[in-house]
Amino acid sequence: MPNFSHLSESERKAIVGFLYGESTETDVITEVTSIQNGKNLFVANCTQCHQPDDSQRPIKWGMKPPVLNGVSDWVNISQFKRILNMGPCYMPSFAAMEDKNKEDIYAYLSTLESSYQNVNYRTRRGCRCGMAMR
Numbered sequence: 001m002p003n004f005s006h007l008s009e010s011e012r013k014a015i016v017g018f019l020y021g022e023s024t025e026t027d028v029i030t031e032v033t034s035i036q037n038g039k040n041l042f043v044a045n046c047t048q049c050h051q052p053d054d055s056q057r058p059i060k061w062g063m064k065p066p067v068l069n070g071v072s073d074w075v076n077i078s079q080f081k082r083i084l085n086m087g088p089c090y091m092p093s094f095a096a097m098e099d100k101n102k103e104d105i106y107a108y109l110s111t112l113e114s115s116y117q118n119v120n121y122r123t124r125r126g127c128r129c130g131m132a133m134r
Contacts, residue, residue, distance in 0.1 A: 003040055084102050
């Protein structure tokens with residue numbers, strides 16, 4: 001489930017009321033920037049495997065998916081969308097995700113300080129991915 005911390009208390013209550021079939025209203029309109037939307041989408045869809053930066057907990061199982069801060073240092077937006085659509089190697093496909101949301105995730109990751117290392121890797125199946133491995 002995505003993070004709803006960007007919503008106000010009245011907006012969260014309105015959602016809960018709606019889910020319980022109550023008649024609720026709110027006059028508050030939340031403006032979410034592309035970068036904030038990208039962060040929310042990243043947390044909801046990517047953090048089970050990927051880390052936004054090196055400060056997070058190390059993954060201790062199987063392959064270590066790349067840390068994605070500064071993704072724009074090694075792939076452009078077209079390549080990023082292609083990676084999300086194809087679900088290379090061990091990654092699921094996000095082809096159903098709207099392009100705008102993919103662009104927002106890319107924009108968020110591009111704002112993070114890069115610790116990119118130019119290291120190619122092979123997966124357990126031997127296929128080559130266009131992303132860096134730590």
